[in-house]
Amino acid sequence: MFEARxxxxxxxxxxxxxxxxxxxxxxxxxxxxxxxxQAMDVAHVxxxxxxxxxxxxEMFRCDRNLALGIQLANLSKVLNCAxxxxxxxxxxxxxxxxxxxxxxxxxxxDRITTFxxxxxxxxxxxxxxxxxxxxxxxIKMPSNEFRRIISDLSTIGDTVTIEVSKDGASFQVAGDIxxxxxxxxxxxxxxxxxxxVEITMEEPTKQTYAMRYLTFFTKAxxxxxxxxxxxxxxxxxxxxxxIGEEVGFVKYYLAPKITEGDLE
Amino acid sequence: MGIKGLTKLLGDHAPGAIKDVELKSLFGRKVAxxxxxxxxxxxxxxxxxxxxxxxxxxxDVTSHLSGxxxxxxxxxxxxxxxVYVFDGAPPEMKSGELQKRxxxxxAAKAAAxxxxxxxxxxxxxxxxxxxxxxxxAMTADCKTLLRAMxxxxxxAPCEAEAQCAAMAKAGLVYAMASEDMDSxxxxxxxxxxxxxxxxxxxxxxxxxKPMTFNLEAALSGLDMTMDxxxxxxxxxxxxxxDSIKGIGPTKALALVRKYGDLSAVINALKGxxxxxxxxxxxxxxxxxxxxxxxxxxxxxxxxKWGEVDEAGLKALLVEQSQFKEETVTSGxxxxxxxxxNSTQGRLDSFFKPVPGAAASSGGTKRKGGPGGKAAxxxxxxxxxxxxxxxx
Numbered sequence: 292m293f294e295a296r297x298x299x300x301x302x303x304x305x306x307x308x309x310x311x312x313x314x315x316x317x318x319x320x321x322x323x324x325x326x327x328x329q330a331m332d333v334a335h336v337x338x339x340x341x342x343x344x345x346x347x348x349e350m351f352r353c354d355r356n357l358a359l360g361i362q363l364a365n366l367s368k369v370l371n372c373a374x375x376x377x378x379x380x381x382x383x384x385x386x387x388x389x390x391x392x393x394x395x396x397x398x399x400x401d402r403i404t405t406f407x408x409x410x411x412x413x414x415x416x417x418x419x420x421x422x423x424x425x426x427x428x429x430i431k432m433p434s435n436e437f438r439r440i441i442s443d444l445s446t447i448g449d450t451v452t453i454e455v456s457k458d459g460a461s462f463q464v465a466g467d468i469x470x471x472x473x474x475x476x477x478x479x480x481x482x483x484x485x486x487x488v489e490i491t492m493e494e495p496t497k498q499t500y501a502m503r504y505l506t507f508f509t510k511a512x513x514x515x516x517x518x519x520x521x522x523x524x525x526x527x528x529x530x531x532x533x534i535g536e537e538v539g540f541v542k543y544y545l546a547p548k549i550t551e552g553d554l555e
Numbered sequence: 556m557g558i559k560g561l562t563k564l565l566g567d568h569a570p571g572a573i574k575d576v577e578l579k580s581l582f583g584r585k586v587a588x589x590x591x592x593x594x595x596x597x598x599x600x601x602x603x604x605x606x607x608x609x610x611x612x613x614x615d616v617t618s619h620l621s622g623x624x625x626x627x628x629x630x631x632x633x634x635x636x637x638v639y640v641f642d643g644a645p646p647e648m649k650s651g652e653l654q655k656r657x658x659x660x661x662a663a664k665a666a667a668x669x670x671x672x673x674x675x676x677x678x679x680x681x682x683x684x685x686x687x688x689x690x691x692a693m694t695a696d697c698k699t700l701l702r703a704m705x706x707x708x709x710x711a712p713c714e715a716e717a718q719c720a721a722m723a724k725a726g727l728v729y730a731m732a733s734e735d736m737d738s739x740x741x742x743x744x745x746x747x748x749x750x751x752x753x754x755x756x757x758x759x760x761x762x763x764k765p766m767t768f769n770l771e772a773a774l775s776g777l778d779m780t781m782d783x784x785x786x787x788x789x790x791x792x793x794x795x796x797d798s799i800k801g802i803g804p805t806k807a808l809a810l811v812r813k814y815g816d817l818s819a820v821i822n823a824l825k826g827x828x829x830x831x832x833x834x835x836x837x838x839x840x841x842x843x844x845x846x847x848x849x850x851x852x853x854x855x856x857x858x859k860w861g862e863v864d865e866a867g868l869k870a871l872l873v874e875q876s877q878f879k880e881e882t883v884t885s886g887x888x889x890x891x892x893x894x895x896n897s898t899q900g901r902l903d904s905f906f907k908p909v910p911g912a913a914a915s916s917g918g919t920k921r922k923g924g925p926g927g928k929a930a931x932x933x934x935x936x937x938x939x940x941x942x943x944x945x946x
Contacts, residue, residue: 309692334634335901368643414574418902419909501899544898 296350300379309511318358347538358388360413425519428455428496433511436519499548557736559792560804570778582634587719589733590639597622623840717848725853786817797833
């Protein structure tokens with residue numbers, strides 16, 4: 292038996308908003324630790340890793356590990372029925388479950404909505420993401436600022452080069468209409484910690500990425516005030532949003548563009 | 556035309572080896588394509604309303620060029636890097652099969668003429684399509700076209716499928732695309748079928764998807780070695796020998812399982828005297844054709860996707876074949892754009908699949924058995940097993 296109750300359905304809604312444009316379907320792996328989703332976009336260029344820790348739920352019970360295979364567009368339809376302040380309870384049987392139950396309760400407890408969502412058998416590859424990678428540059432900034440940078444620059448070009456040097460971090464784009472360069476600097480003295488920009492650098496780093504995927508990643512901005520972007524030459528970029536203090540995270544990985552010389 | 560009944564045999568005994576995939580999931584992959592078969596497919600499939608082939612002003616057929624051009628552009632737009640492999644001289648042992656095909660064509664031609672006479676348009680079209688044959692001039696035009704598109708062309712010394720398979724085995728390409736199931740017998744780790752159907756405009760909407768066949772998963776599903784698999788294929792009926800009457804794929808599988816290999820099977824059958832074994836039935840020679848076919852050493856091949864030769868393409872397609880200039884120009888623009896995108900890496904070239912980590916998904920399989928997936932995750936089923944035992 293799997294049962295989990297989250298006081299705020301909004302969190303789950305936002306998690307889904309953060310992944311549903313990028314991936315179509317995925318297995319929500321439930322274990323004692325919590326609920327975990329790992330999925331790739333169809334071209335296998337980017338990967339998203341979501342963890343909602345058991346401790347972040349009001350109630351969490353998972354007797355046996357199980358995978359809930361879900362078509363994200365369908366789950367999104369169901370979650371759209373949850374009100375702003377609703378609590379959500381997810382239930383699934385251990386064996387042979389072909390549906391999962393989603394129940395929304397209004398804050399006053401006067402309105403209860405239940406859905407049985409059909410599950411699918413999803414055959415997905417689980418990629419091993421190395422935990423011990425050290426990145427040569429890490430940018431921590433307000434997630435709204437990150438969203439704005441990507442949304443502004445994506446109108447100019449379809450790739451962005453992120454360069455971190457002692458002068459700060461710059462985002463460079465080039466497109467048919469011309470070129471753009473946006474530069475941000477560390478600002479660790481802002482009053483609110485969430486407004487601070489922290490750029491740490493082991494060595495100057497420069498790498499190019501496809502804008503399309505970064506745009507997908509910015510969909511997670513409502514989940515977190517800050518975002519952490521980690522990069523190194525020739526390894527995937529990581530864009531990480533933490534949910535609450537200990538509730539969980541949404542982490543995106545993006546394969547970099549390969550420089551012409553390495554192509555063949 | 557490949558191995559009789561192999562698709563069904565794999566579907567029954569090694570379902571994990573067959574997967575429907577999105578064409579897009581092949582993003583960034585190099586794929587070796589059996590060119591001769593593709594050209595033939597285009598000749599058959601690319602038609603005007605009324606069933607006539609596309610032709611230029613001189614009346615020469617241009618269906619193959621149209622098909623090849625448009626679908627190659629589409630593949631490249633999907634980020635796939637195609638390499639075309641052309642047939643060389645067929646092996647001598649194939650002469651019987653080729654003779655049959657020539658006869659079948661002649662019969663179709665006669666049937667078509669008869670249908671026209673009888674005024675049965677539907678039948679006439681059906682038979683006319685079968686008459687098509689790929690002429691050396693068509694093949695030459697296709698090579699010119701591909702080279703002008705900047706796509707690498709490989710000339711096989713013998714069978715194109717064997718060459719493609721050798722390239723895939725050597726890791727020079729990710730997979731090969733052909734309709735011929737004997738590609739697996741030649742040892743390609745991954746075979747893509749229906750790639751052209753998947754690359755058609757609107758294929759997404761119709762839900763037409765390419766299929767991949769994974770050799771390792773097929774072997775583990777059938778629980779046999781590659782040598783035994785080749786033996787089963789030969790028994791099923793391949794292009795190089797006559798098949799044994801009364802023995803189909805299921806029987807072939809059972810026999811090889813029972814006797815271990817083909818020579819033993821043949822001896823046992825001869826002893827039984829129930830089946831008439833074609834004479835000669837050169838077991839060793841046919842095996843040799845599959846296991847070490849005549850191919851150009853993949854190590855000596857360099858595949859390079861180059862610049863588009865705009866003038867060359869227009870000379871062939873617009874001047875010689877009377878394609879609309881705008882079509883060709885837009886195609887060229889699409890190729891150039893996709894070349895720019897080809898610098899995007901795949902994430903799975905950085906992170907590798909973890910067989911054990913996927914075990915948790917073994918918990919609630921709703922249909923079918925344990926996740927028989929790609930061969931690389933063959934351990935997945937085993938890893939999931941203890942969990943099941945706990946229940």
